Amino acid sequence: MPTMKEPKAQRVMTLGVVAVAAAALGMVLAGGLGLTPEGSASRPAPIAEAPVAAAGLPDFAALAERVVPSVISVTTTDIVTGRELQQFHRNMDPFEFFFGPQPFGPDSGRPRKRQGAGSGFFIRSDGLALTNNHVVEGADTINVQLADNTQRKAKIVGLDAATDLALIKVEGGPFTPLPLGDSDALRVGEWVMAVGNPLAMDHTVTVGVVSAKGRALGLLERSFENYIQTDAAINLGNSGGPLVNLRGEAVGINSAINAAGQNLGFAIPINTAKLILPQLEKTGKVVRGYLGVFVKDVEEKEQEAFKLPSREGALVQDLEKDGPAEQAGVKAGDVIVAVNGTPVKVTRDLIDRVSSLPPGEKVKLEVIRNGKRQTLTATLKERPASGEQAQGRGGSSGTPVGKLGLQVDELDRRTRRQLDIPDTVTGVVISDVEDLSAADEAGLRPGLVIVSVNGTEVASPSDLTEALRDVGSGAMVRLYVYDPRVGRSSFYILRMP
CATH class of the missing domain: 2.30.42.10 (PDZ domain)
Structure with a gap:
């Protein structure tokens, strides 16, 4: 998840979920909404031999012929409400953003289909394939398109949000798997190729070099971030596709771009995937x-x-x-x-x-x-799940805290260290803010620390609940809040719903 200290404009965002926001946000994950008409390209038959350098340059054509048959285009569909659709754009439904006013706006509550697009690649001939967690998580249906335009259904085998990796199983077979390389052996400046489904243009091939290794972007739990940076072009829909070396081995899983710059793409090292694949296949999750x-x-x-x-x-x-x-x-x-x-x-x-x-x-x-x-x-x-705390949360929908649209956690030592909160500050840390809630409209956000409510200091979620217990509907609530980004406290005024 994005680090709480970074401005929103610099966050890495999920392209499979927020393509509309790509124009406003810098960093994005390489998924897609499937709003671009699908494009196809003719593909030559695969060859068995490894690419051979010619005239001083790698034979990228031979490499592409070898890699493309192993790559799949992934399309997901899920059913969402109007409120969920509004999360894409603060003030506008994405359908309205692209196609003009709709007869049934998001406030109607009418469920709609939402499509996402991404990529993946076979790692075993029986249909086992790797992609990104953000491409398939929450999908009601998953369909894939093979290199020969054949359509197949797929199902989720395992998900790991901490590394943004997912294992899926494609119906049918046998398929052509990609060999897995050694991402630790990659050198900065080494040639690599990215293959995927950018903007629904299936099996697009781009080339570049390894620009850097070990990048942390603030997208995932920071301790697990170890991205390969590349200048091989990666765009919306590339998420889950392979980054391969000149031997045709997958050395990374394309996942993110920085839309504020050019040719700033990021891939999860394949060695990260190797470590968790056995657990993903066996149990569907990763216990660390x-x-x-x-x-x-x-x-x-x-x-x-x-x-x-x-x-x-x-x-x-x-x-x-x-x-x-x-x-x-x-x-x-x-x-x-x-x-x-x-x-x-x-x-x-x-x-x-x-x-x-x-x-x-x-x-x-x-x-x-x-x-x-x-x-x-x-x-x-x-290992605790990302954001998991030892104490229980405060803020279920029926409580005064929940009515304000807040979820709060104990301000424990681990959270203090993560957010750089001094010991002199006491209170509860905001862990989540419901969209369009009173707290959201007041400008509250995760990572802020509520120090007092209407002049009463709070030191735990139960203290906050108690302080708000007698606040009636329509009454004003005065929160004194510490912001660790600037090291200062200020008042936030809300009206109890």
Whole structure:
């Protein structure tokens, strides 16, 4: 999800869901609404041999002939209400935006079909295919088009919102799968090819290079973001399509673009998918191990201050109280340099290794403390879902908090660290704001901290509910709210519905 500290204009947005907003927002995920007429292109028969460089340049034509048969165009349909449609554009129904006023506006409540478009690719001959979570999540029906224009139905096998990956199964077969490469071996400047369904123009091929690795965009839970950046053209509808190397191996899953610039595309590394594919296929979801540490990469100043032999490892800055790491004896200032004997060179290595292991598994952590190496054993817990809090939420629809359109959570240590909220601030953090609610119209948003209500301080969701209990319908509510982005508090005035 977008980081709460970033302005809306810089957020990465889901193209499969908000194509209308693409003109107003900078970063978008590469799905589509299916509002462009479908385009087709003739395709030559696939060849078996790998592409061969000619005249000093790669033979992209041969590479395309090899890759295209494995790529699918994905079309989804779901049924939405008028209110859900309005989420695409603050003041206008997207159908009206494109086609003019409609006889049945969004306020009529009449359900409508909403179509999305994306891409995917086969990873097994029996029809197992990879795509993005945001392409197929919530779909009532999924249809795919093969390279020869054959239509097939598909169903969801597994979803993982944390990495924005999905596994689907296409009816029929056998199909031509793409081999999976090694995204860790990619080098900046290396040639890559993107294939997909941009703007319903199926099986479009574009080429470019790897522009950067390890990008974090604020789209997903930040600890799992590790995007490959490429200048191969990626557009609406490319989501879920493969990014391939010159050997015809999938090294990434195209997922996002920065619409504010040019040729700024982003792909999820294929190695991220490899780690979770077994769980997705077996259980339909991903359960991750959790260590309970807050870590950062070792920089030059930390290397000098902690007298470390190198900058390899993950520096522990803090620990979850009574979490697996703390119980194992890990301390702030330790540098984790290996997990079960596998070296940890940067924090990404630690996150990937631990999250790939099941809860309950014992892991051996090699740490450097005061210049000496020692080994500790931790028992992993299950990683909390993104945004999950230890305490219950406040804000069901029947409560005063819910009537205002708010969902709030405890302001715990983890949230303080994520939002950079000082210990001197007490209150409850807003976790969600209902569209078109009193809170929404007042300008409240997730990440703000409600400090007091009508002069009464609140320290928990139950405090907030109690403070609003006697506020009648139509009465004014005075919220004193802290904004961590600017480090200041201000009043928000709402009328109780």
